[in-house]
Each structure stands twice: as structure tokens, then as C-alpha cells.
Amino acid sequence: MAQKPKTYFNWSSGKDSALALYHLLQQNDLEIDCLLTTVNSHYNRVSMHGLRKEVLEAQAAEIGIPLDILEVPENPSMEEYNGLMGDKIKQLKAVGYTQTVFGDIFLEDLKQYREQMLAKYDIKAIFPLWKRDTKDLIHEFLELGFKAVIVCINSSKLDTSFLGKELSLELINQLPEDVDPCGEHGEFHTFCFDGPIFTNPIAFEVGEKVYKTYDDPSDKTKNIKFGFCDITLK
Known part of the structure; x- marks a missing residue:
């Protein structure tokens, strides 16, 4: 039997992430054993969503997939963010991850940004909800x-x-x-x-x-x- 591609999931804590993860778990053709979430280290909360870190950890525990947190400073510049994210992607690549998943639906510029960054590390990006109504x-x-x-x-x-x-x-x-x-x-x-x-x-x-x-x-x-x-x- 062919080995399933080792895949990490970009978990936002919200509905789109949840639905995208559901679909991939139903397909059962990927090995998803990591939820990656960006957390603002100053506030100890999920970036953009503002969710407390302990609530994020409770989500991961009930989903049953290990959580990996990328900590960023209070107001990172785009250069700082890209550097921190690049370092994290390199770490994940080094332990065998070849694919990653996002819950994006139709923001083309964001999709291109993600794909271009990941291409530097030979990581494939998957978008299960892309262009859905x-x-x-x-x-x-x-x-x-x-x-x-x-x-x-x-x-x-x-x-x-x-x-x-x-x-x-x-x-x-x-x-x-x-x-x-x-x-x-x-x-x-x-x-x-x-x-x-x-x-x-x-x-x-x-x-x-x-x-x-x-x-x-x-x-x-x-x-x-x-x-x-x-x-x-x-």
C-alpha cells in the first residue's frame, strides 16, 4: 500500500478550517497529523480571530490532532512574518511534510502568496473549498x-x-x-x-x-x- 503524503493543516480555529478539515478526513487519503496555527505572543491569542490560546488547545484536543503553534510578535512587519513562517515551514519540511492545507475559498491574491512561499520549500498547497459557492x-x-x-x-x-x-x-x-x-x-x-x-x-x-x-x-x-x-x- 502506498504511503499517505505527510500533510499539515493550517488551522484558523474557525468554520472554514473546520469544514476543509472534515472533507479531507472523510477522504482519508492524506496523513494529517499536525494543526499549525499562528498565535500573537503578546496577547497569547490566535492572530486575526483573537481566540485565547487555551481555547485553541482545547479545540485541538477534541479534534485529536497535535497542535503546532507559530508565535509572532505584537505587530510584525510582512518581512518579519515571512521570515518566521519560512523558518516554521523549513522545520516541517525537515521532518517529512510534503503538503499543507488551507480553508481559503476565493481570495486569489492570498492563494498565490501562499503557493509562492511554499514553492520555495517544495511544499504542495491544497485548497479543498476553493471556488465553492x-x-x-x-x-x-x-x-x-x-x-x-x-x-x-x-x-x-x-x-x-x-x-x-x-x-x-x-x-x-x-x-x-x-x-x-x-x-x-x-x-x-x-x-x-x-x-x-x-x-x-x-x-x-x-x-x-x-x-x-x-x-x-x-x-x-x-x-x-x-x-x-x-x-x-x-
Whole structure:
């Protein structure tokens, strides 16, 4: 029997990662034995999603796949980030990984960036959800029994009432017309706490809401305000 390609999975802690991982585990033709997540070492939270490290670790424990964390500083430059990620990829390559998986859906520039970086290390990138209709994806996610809550919003796209809300068809139908059903343009991010890839659901509580302002990478004269809700383990 041919050996399955050794593959690590880029785990964001949200719904798209969960659905992509589900599909690959169902196919059972890859050896996925590592979840790689980027964590901001200053805040001890998942980059972008703002999820506490201990909640991330609880997810990995219930999924049953070892977690590998890439720590980055509070505000890394693109050069710093690329250097740290490059070092991590080299480490993974050295222990036999030849493939990696992302939950991206249709951001072409991001896909090209990932593929170009990985090509330097002869790592193949896999995108199980690529070009899928996001309405179909969110329906499939819910129909499979996955559960997630919104933990981060772009305040220019969504108001604070969405923070901490559990995803449902009703909630998706309440999204403004210019917001993608999967938040694929960064309108919102989620924390997945239950579903067919978990042995048990994550027991958690929704805490306080906080706001942070970041420079807009597309226009240095502007900034973007994000809202986060804190998730703690019960």
C-alpha cells in the first residue's frame, strides 16, 4: 500500500478550517497529523480571530490532532512574518511534510502568496473549498452539525450585535447584502466549537467585547476598526 503524503493543516480555529478539515478526513487519503496555527505572543491569542490560546488547545484536543503553534510578535512587519513562517515551514519540511492545507475559498491574491512561499520549500498547497459557492458552504457547514460563534467583526461591515452570536440560517439571512455568507473578505471570523470532527463540544462562555484599530493595508491614510468578543473555557 502506498504511503499517505505527510500533510499539515493550517488551522484558523474557525468554520472554514473546520469544514476543509472534515472533507479531507472523510477522504482519508492524506496523513494529517499536525494543526499549525499562528498565535500573537503578546496577547497569547490566535492572530486575526483573537481566540485565547487555551481555547485553541482545547479545540485541538477534541479534534485529536497535535497542535503546532507559530508565535509572532505584537505587530510584525510582512518581512518579519515571512521570515518566521519560512523558518516554521523549513522545520516541517525537515521532518517529512510534503503538503499543507488551507480553508481559503476565493481570495486569489492570498492563494498565490501562499503557493509562492511554499514553492520555495517544495511544499504542495491544497485548497479543498476553493471556488465553492459560499452560500452552499455555510449551508453545508450547518447541515453537517457544525456549530460556531462570531468572535470578530469588521466594524465597517457589521454592527456589534453580531458579536458572540451563534451561526444559523436565520443569522446568515440577517447579514447585510455586501457581506459574504462566509465572511471571506474579512467581514467576520468565527470560533468553531462543535461538529463531526470533534469528540466532544468545547464548553465555553462569551465574555466582554473589545475594539481595536489597525492600519488599512490598502490605504495608509485610513484605518479599520475590529470588534472582538472574548471566549473563555468553562
